Amino acid sequence: MxxxxxxxxxxxxxxxxxxxxxxxxxxxxxxxxxxxxxxxxxxxxxxxxxxxxxxxxxxxxxxxxxxxxxxxxxxxxxxxxxxxxxxxxxxxxxxxxxxxxxxxxxxxxxxxxxxxxxxxxxxxxxxxxxxxxxxxxxxxxxxxxxxxxxxxxxxxxxxxxxxxxxxxxxxxxxxxxxxxxxxxxxxxxxxxxxxxxxxLSALQASYAGTALDFGEVGDKTTTQVLATPASYTTPSINRVSVRSSGPYSVTLSSQNSYRLTYPGGNLAMPNQVLNYKLMFLGQTRSNASPSFSPVTCLRAGVPASEADLLPVVATLLEGGFGKLVSANYADTLTVTIAPLLSGAPSQQNCPAL
CATH class of the missing domain: 2.60.40 (Immunoglobulin-like)
Incomplete structure (x- = not known):
């Protein structure tokens, strides 16, 4: 996987x-x-x-x-x-x-x-x-x-x-x-x-979804993967859920700079990594463009029914054919959410991004 x-x-x-x-x-x-x-x-x-x-x-x-x-x-x-x-x-x-x-x-x-x-x-x-x-x-x-x-x-x-x-x-x-x-x-x-x-400007956040899984791609070439991107894109039902009494900020980082590798894999070796891109809050990040710009979001609301639901969608950019064989190519994303003062500038309707 x-x-x-x-x-x-x-x-x-x-x-x-x-x-x-x-x-x-x-x-x-x-x-x-x-x-x-x-x-x-x-x-x-x-x-x-x-x-x-x-x-x-x-x-x-x-x-x-x-x-x-x-x-x-x-x-x-x-x-x-x-x-x-x-x-x-x-x-x-x-x-x-x-x-x-x-x-x-x-x-x-x-x-x-x-x-x-x-x-x-x-x-x-x-x-x-x-x-x-x-x-x-x-x-x-x-x-x-x-x-x-x-x-x-x-x-x-x-x-x-x-x-x-x-x-x-x-x-x-x-x-x-x-x-x-x-x-x-x-x-x-x-x-x-x-x-x-x-x-207080307070919040509760949770991840409502599963690991972003591309399935088994060891026999797929990059040409095959790029030809049918929808087949190698995770569903948008994977979302970060935020409830807040005030505005909040969101940052994102990737442990491997938007590359999958196996435990002990060498990120500098092309045959030991699989590149992907991530879409989150209106930004598309990849190894070629890894820097996520922090986003300031409008107040979500306290009840669960008013939670902001922020989709996290990943698309694979390479096939596994020709890569070193491993069942556990993976990456870890870290989303950090922090409450802000009510007058924080540049607040956006984040679910609409």
Whole structure:
């Protein structure tokens, strides 16, 4: 048999450095939240996920013009897609010049879940209608912020994009005092509450296939092999599978510079080698052109259903007739895959290459 084995090397995770940004909203009252401590780390591929972790946020009321202030805000949290479904966020305590209701309740809702009723702000949360209600009792800048302790839990395999803070949308009802007549408003602020949870740029990679096998070619001449290349080309179902929360890089090398030889064979002797070419990520490499240019790939996705499938295809370039006889002509390919920071340049749709 004339075979090529593939060795896959992958790094596990890398810290991300790109944070999410907040979007504006039409209401003149509301809430925003920022971390007060160093972030905890979440690796989507860790089977333990992120066990229940205490995090602390400063929640700051949004005030309007002309002396208008938010006096009550009732809100719940959700993601802008289903990637964070299964998350748990529970406020356990609130400190500041505030009165509160809803501590101890789960205030995160899955993307497609039926939302709670938060308006008007006279409503109080219940076990069947879960949200956090904060009444700001002060009237100066020092009283604009409350410190909230949350318990947050993230299950494994959330399809989250690598980021330095984990943002959620706040859907709220709020009321105002000052600056004219009191108002009741509702709104949604994208990425309003950012938890100090760093989603690592992490990946899992595997080789989904068999050794690239050309079969027995000892009685085949080079002319015969080149005349029917499809007969000496491995199937494209042999693929490298990559799941990732961020972009990743791919490199490739051949132990024998894209030549098959037997154990103890001399690569400098033409009658002891069989040349082949390899097609991978849009590049064709052979002994005549062995240098593989590293490729930077777009984020694949965390679920197995979103894995990038990267075909590895080899074509034999020589027959075995006239070569020294051996049953074990072989080569070893090494594919190295490493996670990258979210802002890595020149990211490509690698399955399409």
């Amino acid at each position: 004339k075979t090529i084995s593939l060795v896959l090397r992958s790094a596990a995770a890398l810290l991300a450095t790109v944070a999410a940004t907040s979007a504006a909203q039409a209401a003149t009252c509301g809430i925003s939240g920022n971390a007060t401590a160093s972030p905890v780390l979440y690796d989507p591929f860790n089977p333990a996920g992120l066990p229940q972790t205490n995090v602390q946020l400063n929640l700051t009321r949004i005030n309007g013009a002309g002396g208008q202030k938010t006096d009550i805000v009732s809100f719940y949290l959700k993601s802008n897609n289903s990637a964070a479904d299964g998350t748990s966020i529970i406020p356990v305590s609130v400190t500041g010049d505030v009165n509160t209701a809803g501590t101890g309740l789960e205030i995160f809702y899955n993307y497609a879940a039926t939302p709670p009723t938060v308006a008007p702000t006279s409503l109080n949360p219940t076990g069947a209608n879960r949200f956090l209600k904060i009444e700001f009792t002060g009237n100066n800048a020092a009283s604009d912020t409350a410190v909230v302790n949350f318990k947050i839990t993230l299950p494994a395999n959330l399809d989250l994009t690598a980021t330095t803070n984990l943002p959620f949308d706040a859907i709220f009802a709020c009321s105002t005092t000052g600056g004219g007549s009191p108002t009741q408003q509702t709104g949604q602020i994208s990425n309003a509450v950012q938890f100090p949870v760093t989603v």
